Amino acid sequence: MSAFWYYVFTLVFFLFDYFILAMGLNIQYGETGILNFAYIGFVAIGAYMTGVAGMPNAGTSGQHYILGLNLPFPINLIIGGLSASALAFLVALITLRRLRTDYLAMVLISLSLVLYDISNNFIPLFNGADGLYNVPEPFASALKLTTNSFVPFFAGVAGVVALILWFFMSRITRSPLGRTLRAIRDDPTVASALGKGVFRYQLTSMLVGSFYAGVGGGLLIQFGGSFNPTAWLPGETFVIFAVIIVGGVGNNVGMLVGALVVETLLIHLPAFLPAIPGHPGLIEYIDTMVIGVVLMIMLWFRPQGIVPERVRRSKFLLPDFAPSGGGAVITPTGPAIPTEEAAGAGPPFFIEEKDV
Amino acid sequence: MTSTGQSMSSPDAFSESILSCENITKSFLGVNALNGATFDVPKNKITALIGPNGAGKTTLVNILSGAMKSDSGTTHLGSVDVTNLESYKIARMGLMRTFQLSRELGGLTVLENLLVAPKVQAGESLFNIFLRPRLLQREERQNIERATEILATYGLYELRDNRARELSGGQKKLLEISRGVMAAPTVFLLDEPMAGVNPALIDRIAGYILDMKRQGMTVLMIEHNLNVVEKICDFVIVLAEGKTLATGRLSELRANPEVVQAYLGEVISAGTTN
Numbered sequence: 001m002s003a004f005w006y007y008v009f010t011l012v013f014f015l016f017d018y019f020i021l022a023m024g025l026n027i028q029y030g031e032t033g034i035l036n037f038a039y040i041g042f043v044a045i046g047a048y049m050t051g052v053a054g055m056p057n058a059g060t061s062g063q064h065y066i067l068g069l070n071l072p073f074p075i076n077l078i079i080g081g082l083s084a085s086a087l088a089f090l091v092a093l094i095t096l097r098r099l100r101t102d103y104l105a106m107v108l109i110s111l112s113l114v115l116y117d118i119s120n121n122f123i124p125l126f127n128g129a130d131g132l133y134n135v136p137e138p139f140a141s142a143l144k145l146t147t148n149s150f151v152p153f154f155a156g157v158a159g160v161v162a163l164i165l166w167f168f169m170s171r172i173t174r175s176p177l178g179r180t181l182r183a184i185r186d187d188p189t190v191a192s193a194l195g196k197g198v199f200r201y202q203l204t205s206m207l208v209g210s211f212y213a214g215v216g217g218g219l220l221i222q223f224g225g226s227f228n229p230t231a232w233l234p235g236e237t238f239v240i241f242a243v244i245i246v247g248g249v250g251n252n253v254g255m256l257v258g259a260l261v262v263e264t265l266l267i268h269l270p271a272f273l274p275a276i277p278g279h280p281g282l283i284e285y286i287d288t289m290v291i292g293v294v295l296m297i298m299l300w301f302r303p304q305g306i307v308p309e310r311v312r313r314s315k316f317l318l319p320d321f322a323p324s325g326g327g328a329v330i331t332p333t334g335p336a337i338p339t340e341e342a343a344g345a346g347p348p349f350f351i352e353e354k355d356v
Numbered sequence: 357m358t359s360t361g362q363s364m365s366s367p368d369a370f371s372e373s374i375l376s377c378e379n380i381t382k383s384f385l386g387v388n389a390l391n392g393a394t395f396d397v398p399k400n401k402i403t404a405l406i407g408p409n410g411a412g413k414t415t416l417v418n419i420l421s422g423a424m425k426s427d428s429g430t431t432h433l434g435s436v437d438v439t440n441l442e443s444y445k446i447a448r449m450g451l452m453r454t455f456q457l458s459r460e461l462g463g464l465t466v467l468e469n470l471l472v473a474p475k476v477q478a479g480e481s482l483f484n485i486f487l488r489p490r491l492l493q494r495e496e497r498q499n500i501e502r503a504t505e506i507l508a509t510y511g512l513y514e515l516r517d518n519r520a521r522e523l524s525g526g527q528k529k530l531l532e533i534s535r536g537v538m539a540a541p542t543v544f545l546l547d548e549p550m551a552g553v554n555p556a557l558i559d560r561i562a563g564y565i566l567d568m569k570r571q572g573m574t575v576l577m578i579e580h581n582l583n584v585v586e587k588i589c590d591f592v593i594v595l596a597e598g599k600t601l602a603t604g605r606l607s608e609l610r611a612n613p614e615v616v617q618a619y620l621g622e623v624i625s626a627g628t629t630n
Contacts, residue, residue: 171485171486172482172485175479175480175485175492176471176479176480176492176495176496177479177481177482177485179464179468179471179472180472180477180480182461182464182468183461183464183472185463186462186463186464187459187461187462189423189443189459190455190459190461191444191461191472192422192423192442192444192447193421193423193443193444193447193452193453194444194452194472194473194475194539195444195447195448195475195539196444196472197442197444197445198444201480208482250463309463311465311517311519312464312465312468313465313517314465314500314504314517317467317471317496317500
């Protein structure tokens with residue numbers, strides 16, 4: 001396979017992977033209004049746990065890490081997703097009941113930094129700053145895949161996983177649960193006054209979104225074969241925010257578009273460009289600036305994103321539903337007021353002055 | 357039962373009490389918003405909560421609905437002690453409320469605003485979404501049918517697919533009330549439902565409130581429009597300086613010098629009734 005196609009399939013993999021990551025952040029922020037600034041931390045937990053679930057016992061690898069279960073794909077990937085959800089459960093229990101959006105965001109940024117420091121410095125956990133490497137490539141030996149042939153193969157695997165997760169996410173966001181999450185996003189006080197236990201729904205959103213983060217992280221570590229703290233600097237969270245803002249907050253299709261524009265075209269495509277002579281690494285810095293400019297342009301001119309959140313029209317809620325009488329015969333009139341004034345004699349009685 | 361030391365009519369004269377509060381106090385940074393409010397709301401009647409601005413009416417509605425915790429005192433919904441219970445738990449027991457300034461769920465359509473309202477929905481469970489799709493569809497169909505009927509009644513049917521944030525002020529008032537009705541509450545607290553709406557709409561909203569009573573609901577409404585209070589309310593609670601000043605029919609209260617001095621006098625001297 002030529003280098004060109006190698007790069008193309010690498011970009012395709014990142015497209016699908018960030019589509020998954022964006023869907024996870026979208027249900028938390030776009031659908032429920034949880035400003036999860038620690039999102040990359042959940043991605044990292046998923047990556048590490050997928051890695052250690054799939055790697056052999058640490059004693060044989062020369063690295064230091066927990067577990068080493070030697071489990072096959074996709075069981076290790078599911079463990080990665082569930083681990084991220086388990087962390088989300090703990091975080092939600094501590095933070096979501098007490099904190100409002102802005103304070104919650106600050107606490108989550110702190111959490112992200114703490115997770116980063118722990119993984120970077122506590123070597124027995126995930127091999128410290130060196131991170132995990134020699135992570136098994138799924139099906140590589142069974143299918144006798146070379147390094148070159150593994151890339152398109154695993155891009156396809158990521159595509160299948162993304163398709164499955166997109167199906168599940170669509171079912172959730174189109175359901176009454178998705179509607180309630182959006183109600184909580186719009187006004188949690190009103191949602192609570194309507195009998196919705198806001199914490200329970202926010203917790204559900206955190207668990208589902210973090211599972212997606214974990215799976216996305218799990219695919220990352222298996223694609224690259226390694227993962228260390230430089231791969232998930234806390235600022236990476238904002239790249240995923242850029243994906244969902246550019247794509248269209250609250251729209252799953254927008255997540256795919258956002259992943260294409262931000263992750264594939266703006267981040268990874270320039271990485272394959274030849275370096276500017278005399279200025280190695282300059283493209284990377286320009287790249288970061290371009291993302292910032294694109295984000296500002298979007299927020300200024302099209303805050304709803306390229307593919308805005310769609311209006312769920314009544315005919316789409318239940319395609320075969322027609323209101324009783326076909327809708328047109330339902331005359332919008334208020335109930336009669338049992339007074340003679342309301343019967344039409346004289347002026348509207350509620351505005352007449354009365355002696356008190 | 358009320359026990360403020362004032363001469364007050366009892367709701368027993370009408371029917372049994374369904375919502376009651378006793379000696380409710382609430383202060384904000386040392387300022388007493390409520391100072392021992394005590395009253396009973398009669399079942400299946402329309403009760404007005406009136407009083408001067410700053411009397412603590414909205415604070416009281418917030419406490420009754422669980423949106424705010426009281427410093428002391430008790431509240432009961434029926435025979436259940438709901439003191440300082442979380443608002444969603446009180447709502448699930450059948451108490452709905454509206455807000456002084458309409459609070460629509462702006463990103464949702466008008467129809468979706470109503471579809472959120474049913475308190476417990478099978479479709480809000482992950483398990484049911486994936487494993488019981490037929491149950492979801494059946495439930496959704498029933499809810500859409502009911503929501504459609506309510507929207508038609510409230511004159512919002514044609515706006516069903518508009519985002520709620522696009523509605524006018526009066527339409528938002530109607531949406532908020534109809535959303536509460538969709539939840540089929542036992543007790544409905546309305547915080548100034550007529551505020552800022554045109555006279556014709558006041559007329560309609562008053563009709564809707566009477567209709568709620570016909571459907572068996574109990575309504576407690578904060579209202580400054582005494583013509584409305586006189587026409588549709590069976591019972592009136594006067595709140596002043598955080599305390600229950602008097603309760604009874606409006607005609608009785610007009611003869612009460614304290615009520616006239618604290619509230620009704622203001623209205624008369626101001627030359628307005630709304």
